[in-house]
Amino acid sequence: MDNVPSLCSSVSPEENGPETCDSSSSTEDGLVDAFGDLAALPVEVGERRPTCLRCRRPQKVCLCPFLPPQPLEVSTCLYIVQHPAEESRVLRTVPLLAACLPQGKCNVIVGRRFNEEKHPELAAVCQDSRTLILYPGPKSQNLEELVQYQDIGTVKHNVIIIDGTWSQAKNMFLKNSLFHLPKQVQLNRTLSSQYVIRTQPSNICLSTLECAAVALSILERNDDIQEVLLRPLKALCSFQLQHGAQIHHSKEHLLKNGMYDKPMPKNKRKIKRMEKLVTDHNICPR
DSSP: OTTSOOTTTTSOHHHHOTTHHHHHHHHHHHHHHHHHHHHHSOOOOOOOOOBOTTTOSBGGGOOGGGSOSSOOOOSOEEEEEEOGGGGGOSSOSHHHHHHHSOTTSEEEEEOSOOOTTTOHHHHHHHHSTTEEEEOOSTTOEEHHHHHTTSOTTSOOOEEEEEESOHHHHHHHHHHOGGGGSSEEEEOOOOOOOSOTTSOOSSTTOOOHHHHHHHHHHHHTTOHHHHHHHHHHHHHHHHHHHHTTOOOOOOHHHHHHTTOOOSOOOOSHHHHHHHHHHHHOTTOOOO
């Protein structure tokens, strides 16, 4: 270690004078002072835009005129299990959904992992025989078929919907055993998403609000519910498009029409998934 020169002794005083280290120190002191001055400057805290208490949108772009005058009377109780990343998204659909329904009929639970110890209320809902989880797959029963032979009003269902991107929803469903307890159902209606300001994997994939709208219209035997719930979503998309937003075609649409401009994945599973988007018209991958 004795042979390692220090920064100041690497150049002899006779060659450059004794002030080499002093000038370096004074420069560093100057930088410290400069940064100290910057740190002392007052920070202006930007005021958040006033938010509408009902639709949770900024007051200047409030969507309450497109909401029902009174919350819709429904017997079904929704439980929206929301991935934490959805909370920070600006153009969320769940607040609009909640604004259309009575208090207690749209319950939002945020998290990635859920168990009986930490989430006893959700666990009780999952164990309830009346509870359904809306998640497509080979084990899913079409919701229309399930309620076809039920008398109106005889069963008050709970419906769990996972709110997140498709990959997030898949991960949450597979890694939470509670979600495997309720009866698994899917929507059989062929609909195109109205949520055109956010990219969907395929043409038949729907936003959380759209899934809830269709499910409620089926369970409540009232097609008007779907129309009422979709009205604020259409207004949101229309407003965004008028102010510079672009229409987001589904990944399926982009692939089929040669418009997909991102690098193709190298992972074989992802490649097969993208091939299914083009060849399988009934796929809504999660």
